[in-house]
Amino acid sequence: MVRSRTPTIVDIAVEAGVSKSAVSRALLGQGDVSAEKRARIEDAAARLGYVANAMARSLVRSQTRTIGVVLRDVKKPYYAFLQAGMQAQAEKRDYRIVATTNAGEFEVEDALREIKNLISLQVDGLVIAPARLPTDQFAPFLERTPIVVAGRWEEAPGLSSVACDDADGGHALADHLLGLGHRRIAVVQVDENYSLRYKTRGAAMIDSITAAGAEAVVVESPTDLESAAAVASLLGDSGVTAVMCPTDAAALDVLDVIRLRGGDALERYSVTGYDGYGPLASPYIGLTTFKTPQEEIGRTAIDLLIDQLEGRSGHDRFVALRGEVVPGRTARPPL
Numbered sequence: 001m002v003r004s005r006t007p008t009i010v011d012i013a014v015e016a017g018v019s020k021s022a023v024s025r026a027l028l029g030q031g032d033v034s035a036e037k038r039a040r041i042e043d044a045a046a047r048l049g050y051v052a053n054a055m056a057r058s059l060v061r062s063q064t065r066t067i068g069v070v071l072r073d074v075k076k077p078y079y080a081f082l083q084a085g086m087q088a089q090a091e092k093r094d095y096r097i098v099a100t101t102n103a104g105e106f107e108v109e110d111a112l113r114e115i116k117n118l119i120s121l122q123v124d125g126l127v128i129a130p131a132r133l134p135t136d137q138f139a140p141f142l143e144r145t146p147i148v149v150a151g152r153w154e155e156a157p158g159l160s161s162v163a164c165d166d167a168d169g170g171h172a173l174a175d176h177l178l179g180l181g182h183r184r185i186a187v188v189q190v191d192e193n194y195s196l197r198y199k200t201r202g203a204a205m206i207d208s209i210t211a212a213g214a215e216a217v218v219v220e221s222p223t224d225l226e227s228a229a230a231v232a233s234l235l236g237d238s239g240v241t242a243v244m245c246p247t248d249a250a251a252l253d254v255l256d257v258i259r260l261r262g263g264d265a266l267e268r269y270s271v272t273g274y275d276g277y278g279p280l281a282s283p284y285i286g287l288t289t290f291k292t293p294q295e296e297i298g299r300t301a302i303d304l305l306i307d308q309l310e311g312r313s314g315h316d317r318f319v320a321l322r323g324e325v326v327p328g329r330t331a332r333p334p335l
Contacts, residue, residue: 068118085298170204228253248273286329
């Protein structure tokens with residue numbers, strides 16, 4: 001198939017029977033162009049399949065109105081909801097998003113490579129959300145472009161960030177179980193190098209349980225995805241009546257392990273998740289979890305960055321958002 005050449009504003013001018021300068025003013029939304037002439041220009045541009053050259057415009061304005069986004073793992077619902085919030089807010093504020101992610105773990109070198117790629121595309125700023133990327137690895141890029149971190153708190157000068165208060169969520173979920181009467185509660189604690197957010201949740205759960213004079217049985221797990229295997233050995237005569245998981249996915253895996261024990265196992269053990277993604281926060285599903293405001297985190301990250309780009313905020317900020325406990329069928333008073 002032989003492709004025709006890309007139409008230009010000169011082609012539009014000929015098609016519409018107007019001057020090239022009139023086409024330029026109409027397409028840029030600038031200057032005095034009559035409604036009738038503007039309609040002819042827009043109609044001609046549509047017939048010719050004209051698409052404006054964003055790179056050329058950016059050279060004139062020294063701004064691309066494009067935001068680069070680095071996400072950890074597209075298969076994890078958290079990042080999908082996060083990106084949805086970013087996309088909606090960027091469109092609302094007349095910016096575009098160029099997102100890069102990975103179908104699996106995003107290693108440090110992968111994330112750094114994508115940051116460099118996005119900067120080379122002349123994005124106006126970056127939103128970074130790969131949890132395992134150390135701050136000192138990307139902070140030097142602040143000399144090139146503004147950066148906002150979504151999903152965790154940052155202390156580095158010049159960095160703004162937004163995150164849900166994971167400690168608050170861990171305390172709230174533990175208090176919910178304690179209020180139901182549980183006194184010996186297993187808490188799945190993941191490796192800090194895998195996720196500081198998950199580690200923070202677990203630490204808060206343990207603190208609330210012990211502060212109430214109950215017993216926290218700490219179950220170490222390399223990742224949230226290995227929670228079920230780590231918990232399996234506790235089921236039986238351990239005296240544990242509830243299991244607190246770092247994520248909803250981990251909670252579902254643990255519930256399945258309990259289900260396979262048969263009998264009244266699902267009635268004897270309470271299980272909590274964390275995140276409350278989409279339908280997992282629905283009463284129909286019945287999972288007891290803590291709902292985090294993923295899309296609000298995404299919207300706030302975009303606002304923090306654009307406010308900085310447009311001079312509305314000249315300093316780094318941290319915004320802490322609150323979630324809420326979602327009571328469900330998977331947590332009940334102990335038998």
